[in-house]
Amino acid sequence: MTAFALTDTKSPSAIAAAPVQFTGSDGAFRRLVVRGAFLELVTFGFYRFWLTTDIRRHLWTHTEIDGDALEYTGRGKELLFGFLIAMAVLGPIFLVYFLIGLEAERIKAFASLPLYLFLLAFGQFAAYRARRYRLTRTVWRGLRFWMTGSGWSYAWRSVLWGLLLVPTLGLAYPWRMAALERYKLGHTLYGNLPGRLEATGGELFKRVWWVWLLGLSPFMLIAGSLIGFAIIDSGANPRAAAKPPGAVMLFAFLLFLALPFLHGIRRAREWAWWASGIRFGRVAIMCELRSGSLIAVYWKVIGWSLLVLLVFAAIFAGITAALVARTPGAGLSAVMLGGQLPIWAVAVYAVAYLLLIITFWVLMRIYTLQRVWRRVVAACAVVDVAGAADVSAAGEIVSALGEGLADGLDFGL
C-alpha cells in the first residue's frame, strides 16, 4: 500500500493522499468473461444484460478507495427491462425517422443523410442517460453517486463538437473532450457533494499534440507519395523519378507500426489528465499513470487477435478442405459456388464465425476494459478524502432506459 503526500504551500502540514487500489485478480475476470461469452452464445445474446452487470460488479467491488470498496447495485433484470422499454420507444421513432427520410428523399436525393445527425445525437443522449443509471448504482461508504443535467443538452454539445473534428483533422479533440467531460462531471454528485472537472482542453492538447501529429503523419506521407507518383507518371522518366516517393511510402508503412505505441501513449495521457482533474468538493484525485503503461495492453490485443485470426483461418480452411474432399473431381470454386452447400457445412461455418466474434469480444473485455481499468485505478490516489466525510445522502436511482436505448441504437459504448 503506497500512501504519498502532497506538500501544501499554505499549510505547514502535508495533506495525506489516500490510496486507490484494484484488488481483483486477472484470472477471476478472465473466467467471468469467458463463461459469460459462452452463455451469450447459447442465449442468442440475451445473457448480455447479466454479463454486463457481473462485469461491473467485479470491477466496482475490487476498486478500493481509502480502504473501502465501491459497490455496484445494478441488476441484470433492470437492464433487460430497460432494453425492452427502449425497443418499444425506438420502434415508433425509427418508423417516424423512416417516413421523414422518405419525404426528404422525394424532395432531393440523399437529402435524408442529415437525419443521421439526429441518430448520432440520440446515441449521445442515450450514453448520457446510461451513465446516469451506472452512477446511481454506484455506492461508496453508504452514499450513492448521481447526476443532474440534461441528456439532450449533452447530446447537442457532443454532436456540434464532433462536427468540428472534421475540418480540424481531429485537432479540436482535446477541447471537445474537455467540454464534454466538464459537462458530465459538473453534473455529477456524490451524495450532496457536487463534482467538477478541473482540467482544460489546452492542458490535454499540450500532453498529446505530438502524438496526434505523429499519428497523422503516415497517412499524410502516403497521400503525399501517391500525389508524387501521379506527378511522375505524367513526367518524362518515370522509373528513375519514382524512387523518392517510393522511399517515403516505405517509411510511412514503417510508421504504421508505431501507431499502437502512439495509441497507448495517448490513452494513458488522456486518462491521467482526466482523472487528475476530478474534484468533489475539496476531495481531489491525483493520477500518476505513466505514458508507457498502456502500450503493452494494446500490443497484447494485437498479438492475440492475430493469433486468433490465424487459428480460425486454419479452421475455415479445414472445413473447406473437408468439403472439397467430399466431392471428388470438383474444384474449390465449384464446391463453394456451384450446387448446394450441405446444411451441416453452413452450420459449422456459422458457429465458427460466432466463436471468432466471441473470442475477439473476450479479448476486448479483458484487455481494453479490465487491464486498462486496473492500471488506471492503481495509478490514482485521493487527496483530502476527509472532504467526503460529512456528506449527506441525496439523489434517487433512475431506470435503465438509457442503457436500453444505447444498446438498441448499437453505438458500441
Add this chain to the structure above:
Amino acid sequence: MALAFTDRLEIADLAEPDGPLLAVWPYDAIRRVDSPEGALRLACAMAPPLARLELRDPAERANVLRLCRSLDGPGSSAGSISVGRIVAASIAAGAAIIGTVWLGMPVLANRLAAVMPYAWEMPLGDAVDSQVRELFGSPCAKPAGAAALRKMVDRLQTAAHLPIPPDPMVLRSPIANAFALPGGRIYVLSGLLKISETPDELAGVLSHELGHVAHRDGLRRLIRDGGTSFLVALMFGDVTGSGAVLMAARSVLSASYSRDDESGADRFAVSIMHGLGRPTAPLGVLLERITGPGRQEAPSILRSHPLTAERKAMLEAENVPATGPALVEDGEWQDLKRTCDH
C-alpha cells in the same frame, strides 16, 4: 464498530462502547452484498437501503455465517434469477423470435400490403426514384425510342390492368437488367436493350417487372425486412460483430422469400404474354443469353432468382405461337434499341 451477537446483531460505536447502539439488526433480515475477497459486507432488509456493515475479522464472519440464515435472500447480491432460468427463457424467446421472423413476418407483410392503398406506394417509389436518377443520371430521352417503349408498356398494361399506369424509362448502364419500383416506375438499363434481339424478349422482362408492381413485392419486402430487423435487433443487441451473421441470415431469409416473388412475377409475365397472344419462350432465351449457358451460379438458397434453367424450362412449357399483333413495329424496335445512342 463494536459488535455484540445477542438474539440480534447489536452494532455500537467503538469509540463509546457504552453509548447508545448505532443499529440493531435481526439475524433473519441480514443480507450479504458484493464485497472484495477477505471481507464480508452486509446489508439489512430493515435498515436504510444503503446501510452497510463490513466484516474482516474471521471470528465475526464465522458468527454471522452461523447465525444469519437468509444471507442470500431477497435483497442480497445473489442473483434472484438462476443462470439456468435465464438460458431457458432466452432460448424460448429466441425460438419465438425466429419463428415470428420465419412464419409470421411474411403473413404480416402480405396482410398489411393488402390493406394499404395502392397510392401509398407512390411516395415510396418517388423517394427511390430521385436516388436512382442521382446514381444513373437522367433517363435517355431520344423521343422516338421513348415513344416506342411507352407504346410497348401501354400494350402490356392493356393485359396487366395495374391500378396506376406504369411509367417506363431507360437509364444508361452497361448492365443488362430492368427493375420496378413500388408505384409502377419501370427502369430499363440500356445494356438490356443492347442484348435483347426481339421485342418479345424485352416485353417478357417488362411484364415480369409489372408482375412485381402488381404483386406489390417492393412494399411487402419493405415491411418484411423492417419487421425482421427490428425483431433480430431484440436478440443480439450490442454483441458487436454478430451483425455479419445476421446480415447473412437475413439475406438467406429474404432471398428465399423473394424467390417466391420472382416465380410469381414470372407467372404474371406468362399470363400477360398469353393475354396479348405473344410467345413466352423468348424471355427464357434472353435470360440464358444474359447469364450465359452453363455458367456457375451461387448456391440456390443464396440467389434471389430461381435458376435460369428452371425458369427457361417453365417459359418454354408455357410457350404459345404468336397469335396477337407484334407489340411494336420493326422500325419502332430499332428506335427503341437506340434510345441511349448519341
